[in-house]
Amino acid sequence: MSEPSGSLLRTSLYDVHVEAGAKMVPFAGYEMPVQYAGVIDEHNAVRGAAGLFDVSHMGEFEAEGPGAGAFFHRLFTNNVKKLGEGVVLYTAMCREEGGIVDDLTVYRLGTERYMAVVNAANIEKDWEWMSSHKEGGDLNFRNVSGETGLLALQGPRSEEILSAVISGGGELGAITYYTAAMRNPAGCEVLVSRTGYTGEDGFELYCAAGDAPHLWRELMAAGASKGLKPCGLGARDTLRTEMKFALYGNDIDETTNPLESGLGWVVKFKAGDFIGRDALMALREKGLSRKLVGFEMVDRGIPRHGAPILIDGKPGGVVTSGTMSPSLGKAIGIGYVPISHSKEGSHIEVDIRGKARAAKVVKTPFYRKGED
Amino acid sequence: MEYPAGLKYSREHEWVKLEGSVALVGITDFAQSELGDVVYVELPEAGAEVEANNTFGVVESVKAVSDLYAPVSGTVAEVNQQLNDEPELVNSDPFEDGWMLRIEMSDASEVDGLLDADEYKAFVEEESA
Known part of the structure; x- marks a missing residue:
């Protein structure tokens, strides 16, 4: 997913977006669809039926090995230690001083295998910061952003639509909120995660970047009669704003801390040491x-x-x-x-x-x- | 894209319909399509003075704020109050119900500097090429 156009990157779905009449804009170093038919239509489709988003620009890092859990636990404010296999966790990652490096989701994919999903604009910064804290850890830490495609299928009819492209239906009911499991929609190997950024039920679908266009087309075909619409970053922004979900670079950044930005619920002081804990404790003592x-x-x-x-x-x-x-x-x-x-x-x-x-x-x- | 004949057009994508010494003003079909869903319009009060090529208000889509530029100078005679509650008229009917201002012109000769429909169409095609 890195065919440069000038200095902008493109996801594997670029041609699909252009075919669908998307208006493409630069975002976080990528050329991304801001809207297809119109932001309000797309917004309403997600609230009332379903919408499909390309969010392949986001970054994925995998950590595997005996030291992987401890490595992530020290980097993140939320309690990675209690994360069961197949469970997803939203967390902040802070500097020693308490400023937010990024907000992200963490997946425990296996006993010693984890994935962190980071904001596109922060991929390089996060990679450097996280890598610099790997010292001595017995693990393999990989940036798989480039090879990973990510679609978000969001809205009340998401389960019905996703189920329609999985032979046998996929028993999606077993994948509850903030959990993830492997399924085979449209014949592709996909990590199906019941998560999102819209406030609606829905899924985030991690696949090989090369499979993303096929998965997108199959979902659109299955969902067309159910009100599914392709959605751009414009609707993603209005949907998340209505939920007051923070957007890194807008609502939170390194000059803000999780306690003042409403992310106190992902800071687990009792869970042991993590980077930024002392500074955040001091802030809490002092008062915001x-x-x-x-x-x-x-x-x-x-x-x-x-x-x-x-x-x-x-x-x-x-x-x-x-x-x-x-x-x-x-x-x-x-x-x-x-x-x-x-x-x-x-x-x-x-x-x-x-x-x-x-x-x-x-x-x-x-x-x-x-x-x- | 529509470019109704008989209207005058500015290079800032406003249209003018002449009604004697009064200019009826709005934004063009091209402008509304570039903006996307219009969700807010802020216009001056009746009685305000506007000056050609200066801003007289803003139009906002979900994502962006854009200035509105007066195509001619004069006094605002009437404002389309309907846009307060139904800004989407700018998208659905830019040349009729989506009109913005009636300006009592102070210098009717300013109209000569505006484009006709063919000239404006050529201007848009060049600009978006």
């Missing part, structure tokens, strides 16, 4: 100064990444993500505010094009199934 919250606009306007948040008329925070929510029909945002204004119902303002506009902190996720 700001928090990543969800808010909705009271005045007109759409909050966008980088817009200042005003507290009592003065700059006091920053918008990290914002959009018009297709499911809710209102403008929503995510941003850092002082602890004093982080409670649900707090009044804040967002500086949009030089004008202060009222907003209020709300409960998240913004979108809850069945309440729209």
Whole structure:
């Protein structure tokens, strides 16, 4: 998956996207589909039926050997030790100072075999950071990003659609939320993971990069009559924003820590030592100064990444993500505010094009199934 | 892509329909298709002064914010309030229900600097080639 066009990489699905009429844009060093028919249509397809995303640009690292578990455990804030075979874990990875290197999912694929799935923009950085902590570990650590294809099939009809391309149906009910197992959809060897980034039921499908176009076409053919639509990064962003799922580079980065960014639930202080533990403990003792919250606009306007948040008329925070929510029909945002204004119902303002506009902190996720 | 004859067009992808000394203004079919789903439009109030080639508002799609440029100078006589609640009219009907402003022109000769439908079509094809 590395045919360069200028300096941009392409996934193995590039031709499939172009054929389907996708609008391609640069993203994290890749030429990726931002939309096919339209962001809102695609968003609604995922909430109401199903959508298929190419996320092959994401990075996959495998660690195998007697030292693999301990290696990952030390790197990640969540408890890798308790991870059973076939189970998936969402986690942060921090610097010693507590800043977030990346957020990622970890898979235990076998007794001594693990996989970490990292953000595309961070592949090189993560690889360097993780490799530098391999010292003495008895393990084989490999970057398999280039040879791995990844499709995300998301939405309430996902199981039905995936099942239709597996001979015998695949007994997908056995793959519960945040677990993964091998199956053979469309005759391909696929790690089927019941995970996603949309707030809907669905699967992430890891396969050989070369198999991805065939798998994509078979799924589209099986799903066409069930409302399945190809979806781009635009819908991926509106869907994850409605769930207040953090996007690395927007909501979290090395200047933010997991405690203030709402990822405290993946920091397991009691699970033993991990990189950044001391710094995060100290932060917790001292108390946080700001928090990543969800808010909705009271005045007109759409909050966008980088817009200042005003507290009592003065700059006091920053918008990290914002959009018009297709499911809710209102403008929503995510941003850092002082602890004093982080409670649900707090009044804040967002500086949009030089004008202060009222907003209020709300409960998240913004979108809850069945309440729209 | 539609390029209705009889309208005038700016290089910033706004169209103008002349109604005597008043210019009816909106964005073109090409512009709305480039933007994608329009979810928010911010326009000046009636009575505001606008100046040719200066911004008079913004149009936002799900992903992007774009400035709107006045094709002619004058005073805003009327604003399409319907776009507050139905910004998607800019996509579905850019030349009719998706109109944005009525401008009472201060210098009607500015219209001469705009493109006609054929010229604008050629301009778009060149720009997107």
